[in-house]
Amino acid sequence: MRIRPNIKSKSTNQTNIVKSLAYKLGFDDIRITSAKPFDHHREVTLKRIDAGLMEGLDWYTEERVERGTNPESILPGALSIISLSLNYFIETPQNQEIHGPTGKIAKYAWGHDYHKVMGKKLKLFIKELTSLLGRNFASKSYVDTGPMLDRSVAERSGLGWYGKHTNIITADHGSWVFLGQIITDLDLSEDQPLKKNCGSCQICIVECPTQAIIAPYVLDNKRCISFLTIESKGSIPKELRRLMGDWVFGCDICQDVCPVNHQVQPTKEPLFQPGEHGFNSLSLIPLLDITQEEFDRQFKTSPIKRAKRIGLIRNVCVALGNIGDTEAVEPLGRTLNHEDPLIREHAAWALSQIGTPKAVQLLVNASLTETDREVKNELLNLVATKQDD
Ligand code: B12
Numbered sequence: 001m002r003i004r005p006n007i008k009s010k011s012t013n014q015t016n017i018v019k020s021l022a023y024k025l026g027f028d029d030i031r032i033t034s035a036k037p038f039d040h041h042r043e044v045t046l047k048r049i050d051a052g053l054m055e056g057l058d059w060y061t062e063e064r065v066e067r068g069t070n071p072e073s074i075l076p077g078a079l080s081i082i083s084l085s086l087n088y089f090i091e092t093p094q095n096q097e098i099h100g101p102t103g104k105i106a107k108y109a110w111g112h113d114y115h116k117v118m119g120k121k122l123k124l125f126i127k128e129l130t131s132l133l134g135r136n137f138a139s140k141s142y143v144d145t146g147p148m149l150d151r152s153v154a155e156r157s158g159l160g161w162y163g164k165h166t167n168i169i170t171a172d173h174g175s176w177v178f179l180g181q182i183i184t185d186l187d188l189s190e191d192q193p194l195k196k197n198c199g200s201c202q203i204c205i206v207e208c209p210t211q212a213i214i215a216p217y218v219l220d221n222k223r224c225i226s227f228l229t230i231e232s233k234g235s236i237p238k239e240l241r242r243l244m245g246d247w248v249f250g251c252d253i254c255q256d257v258c259p260v261n262h263q264v265q266p267t268k269e270p271l272f273q274p275g276e277h278g279f280n281s282l283s284l285i286p287l288l289d290i291t292q293e294e295f296d297r298q299f300k301t302s303p304i305k306r307a308k309r310i311g312l313i314r315n316v317c318v319a320l321g322n323i324g325d326t327e328a329v330e331p332l333g334r335t336l337n338h339e340d341p342l343i344r345e346h347a348a349w350a351l352s353q354i355g356t357p358k359a360v361q362l363l364v365n366a367s368l369t370e371t372d373r374e375v376k377n378e379l380l381n382l383v384a385t386k387q388d389d
């Protein structure tokens with residue numbers, strides 16, 4: 001009888017090594033796709049930019065999309081993309097002792113900055129793989145740190161499928177996952193996209209408070225609370241402020257309501273736990289007076305620093321206006337003297353929402369002394385509206 005030679009291809013052996021290493025290093029899932037261009041994703045994304053749906057993100061350019069959908073342009077000789085996920089789901093801690101009104105933080109920002117945590121893991125992955133394979137290989141790794149469309153890679157590799165809220169949903173951890181990838185010249189066996197979808201469910205579309213999901217799989221960036229509280233640096237459109245509730249950094253509503261996201265096992269990553277490593281909610285009133293030094297110290301390792309100090313104080317004003325707690329009236333009154341006109345304008349809006357006689361009196365006083373023309377006009381408008389009420 002003839003003995004059959006081992007017909008396992010080199011690519012399959014390498015693929016097995018790559019996959020086992022990912023789980024050993026604590027990634028929650030791994031799939032592989034080729035480094036072929038993402039033609040369909042490019043076409044859809046460029047149409048979104050054209051339609052103004054990515055407005056407000058000046059760095060999100062057509063050139064970026066062209067590059068990010070053509071892996072060869074990032075890594076000449078690229079053959080495969082290793083797509084990886086890291087679960088960040090954490091249960092909301094009970095019995096927290098926070099006094100006064102509090103603001104919500106999106107789960108993804110409860111612990112250390114994921115760009116750093118997952119970025120380090122990706123670098124370690126490359127280092128250990130080099131040693132396991134016994135040779136160097138070309139690679140580029142990203143976790144929301146470059147032009148690649150992280151979700152397109154995850155979808156084509158079969159790591160997950162698109163939810164109508166536009167996030168990638170995975171079988172084991174729902175959409176509570178960060179996505180990263182390594183483009184490489186290693187020749188690995190490809191996985192196939194999944195055939196799953198949302199069926200007739202529309203819950204996230206209905207529950208989004210700002211109607212940012214304008215159609216299944218289509219997000220209007222400008223309406224998303226995540227954009228408004230993190231990326232946008234200017235005045236928040238008034239018609240959206242009331243809809244933002246008490247979110248001060250990001251928003252989880254479309255993910256919280258998604259049935260696939262229920263009963264997900266919490267992450268084991270220690271650096272994603274709030275408490276010692278971050279915050280799952282913030283006491284709002286003290287933030288109105290936060291100094292730059294204190295902001296830098298408090299949010300040093302947290303994704304919250306992306307909002308910048310002025311952005312965060314602006315968000316705090318909006319949340320305080322929506323919460324309507326009269327405890328905030330005095331502190332907001334002091335904030336009408338803030339050095340930044342953007343903050344003065346949002347503090348004035350918040351006081352007008354609270355609307356007690358004391359709040360209105362503070363607006364009247366400020367309208368007499370305000371030096372910035374736009375803020376003064378805004379104060380006069382708010383006072384006139386309150387006096388008509
Ligand atoms: C820009 C950006 C944002 C912007 C704009 C979002 C947007 N419109 O994409 C803002 C600031 C609003 C944002 C918000 C959030 N973001 Co963000 N963001 C990004 C970033 C940098 C680029 C995304 C992008 O390229 N968008 C372009 C649009 C066109 O892409 P898309 O929505 O995926 O579009 C695809 C689908 O619509 C699909 N499609 C189109 N038609 C159809 C039809 C059918 C039938 C199907 C199935 C699919 C489909 O094809 C399109 C093209 O691929 C990525 C990181 C990266 N480098 O990729 C993170 C990223 C997408 N964000 C992430 C996260 C965690 C969030 C938030 C959850 C944070 C929060 N809690 O506040 C929210 C979620 C809001 C939401 N509902 O999407 C994660 C998502 C992880 C996941 N599981 O999907 C990413 C991947 C970062 C990471 N590496 O982990 N984000």
Ligand code: SF4
Nearest residue numbers: 208224225251253254
């Ligand atoms: S993150 Fe919030 S605002 Fe943005 S689409 Fe989801 S529910 Fe709407």
Ligand code: SF4
Nearest residue numbers: 163164198201204258
């Ligand atoms: S809430 Fe429903 S429609 Fe939205 S992503 Fe989840 S399953 Fe899909």
